[in-house]
Amino acid sequence: MSDFKLHCFALSGNCYKVALFFALAGIEWDSIFVDYLGGETRTEQWRETVNEQGEAPVLEHGQTKISQSGVILDYLSEVTGRFGAQTAAERRDVMRWILFDNHKFTSYYATLRFIYGLQKSGETPVVEFLRLRAKAAYAVVDEHLTGRAFMVGERLTIADLSLAGYVFMPEDTGIEHSAYPAIAAWKDRISNMPGWRHPYDLMPGPTSV
Amino acid sequence: MSDFKLHCFALSGNCYKVALFFALAGIEWDSIFVDYLGGETRTEQWRETVNEQGEAPVLEHGQTKISQSGVILDYLSEVTGRFGAQTAAERRDVMRWILFDNHKFTSYYATLRFIYGLQKSGETPVVEFLRLRAKAAYAVVDEHLTGRAFMVGERLTIADLSLAGYVFMPEDTGIEHSAYPAIAAWKDRISNMPGWRHPYDLMPGPTSV
CATH class of the missing domain: 3.40.30.10 (Glutaredoxin)
Known part of the structure; x- marks a missing residue:
């Protein structure tokens, strides 16, 4: 135990x-x-x-x-x-991305994936609404990761772990992931880690x- | 300045x-x-x-x-x-409600209020989707506030301030607020404070x- x-x-x-x-x-x-x-x-x-x-x-x-x-x-x-974070400023930066994740990145993507990818809703107004917002959140994170290895401090932190919640889920969401190359590279960086x-x-x- | x-x-x-x-x-x-x-x-x-x-x-x-x-x-x-919080446990409790607020309570309600209350969308599938989820989040907070004056520690904390973001906004959201009496009493408690x-x-x- x-x-x-x-x-x-x-x-x-x-x-x-x-x-x-x-x-x-x-x-x-x-x-x-x-x-x-x-x-x-x-x-x-x-x-x-x-x-x-x-x-x-x-x-x-x-x-x-x-x-x-x-x-x-x-x-x-x-x-x-x-x-974890190493300084107070880094701690705020980590929490800023965890909040963005909860409010926008995971939130819209997870619900889209559940309705469209798992329940197979097909295209509906709600799916369109969620996908537009998930893509906007993906664009913000992709922009931030461009030229960076991880979200905060050039090492894996709990900010990355929070944002990584749904990115390895295999279900189709109708989002073209090639549009977010920095996220794709960051995913590879994480999935290549020991353990x-x-x-x-x-x-x-x-x-x- | x-x-x-x-x-x-x-x-x-x-x-x-x-x-x-x-x-x-x-x-x-x-x-x-x-x-x-x-x-x-x-x-x-x-x-x-x-x-x-x-x-x-x-x-x-x-x-x-x-x-x-x-x-x-x-x-x-x-x-x-x-x-602020006074102990580590209280700090986790405060942050737990701030995250719930960002993920569910403010998130769904604010978007519903923008689309339905400000943009005057009328009834749409997206409005119905947001209202159902906003009501579920309201029910969780109302249940927690039943028998309590504030969210954490029986005094005003930043958890209350986070959840209070949209509750004083005047626009109609199609939600019947009398269904949430503990939230109504908590709102009165806040709006009666000096300042x-x-x-x-x-x-x-x-x-x-």
């Missing part, structure tokens, strides 16, 4: 952000499967005992229970000394809906 | 989160008007000189320039000693599109 228990499921890129932290840091962890597709996160019981926000991932570490991938990543960087594993190899549960 | 300069505009609840911090803390600040409706945040020049993420607010404090309302609020709580001002009285620029 590891010290770290992560409530997670394979389809969730938000969970992958944390699972990837453990994989790249070479730290043992245990998974607790969340039956998201079966509606577990919407039950009263799950919300009362695991997370009132109704979301995975949730990390348990001793008596500490934490939700929100951005808070979990920040906590893990502190307690393990890995992938890297694909989300569907790292977390439990089904990989289709 | 104040030490603090905030790039902002009246219609932006994300900017209001920071402007409200200054108002309730009784701290002087200067505004720099962002012509969002005129497309200023989409120009190369603005992105290069103010914020590569293309978003307001941006805070300038001496040589420090910070974007993302969540990072700005965290910074201001540190440098002014107001509305409180409405977003349209606090920030420069037009209040319609």
